[in-house]
Amino acid sequence: MTNKALIRLAVAGIAFCSCQSDSYKIKGYANHLQDGDTITLALEDNQQKILGQTIISEGNFNMKGVTDTTVFCRAYLNKEPLTSISFFLEPGNITIELHPYPTPSRVSGTVLNNEWQGLNDSVQTLGDKLIRLAEEASKTDADNRQQLQQTIDSLHRKISGCIKNTAQRNKTNVLGKYIIDNYKEPEFK
Known part of the structure; x- marks a missing residue:
């Protein structure tokens, strides 16, 4: 194989790879x-x-x-x-x-999707705790209910914080823009 043929193959390979980006x-x-x-x-x-x-x-x-x-x-x-x-x-x-x-x-597999899954995992974990506490609050007396409500409020704030922090870390990409456009932060008392 001549040098010209090798160069043509190399150029064709590079062109093929660049088309796949x-x-x-x-x-x-x-x-x-x-x-x-x-x-x-x-x-x-x-x-x-x-x-x-x-x-x-x-x-x-x-x-x-x-x-x-x-x-x-x-x-x-x-x-x-x-x-x-x-x-x-x-x-x-x-x-x-x-x-x-x-x-x-x-x-998983790409930077954005790994970040997206991390956010979903965090929200899912905190949301599961939130649901358990809400179920527990409906079965307890008024004194315990108030304490549970404070914990529930704290979990709501943590969920909101996870979402806002992910948006902030990703404000220059599609994930951050998606969150900013679609997430309305709750008004906490």
């Missing part, structure tokens, strides 16, 4: 769902805008494509749309664990 790959795991079920990928704020569909096979599903912008989207099970995950579709490798509703699904 906007590509995404979604590797999905759906072990608790049925083979043959359809998974749909759609824009979160416009569910009629379907970006793709795929079929579960042996507990897995895959999607790939190209996106020139990062968009907030949702992957869901067609026959049970509550079995879903909202995430940021962006270039890179994205991993989804899709669980039957009401078990929370998970996303």
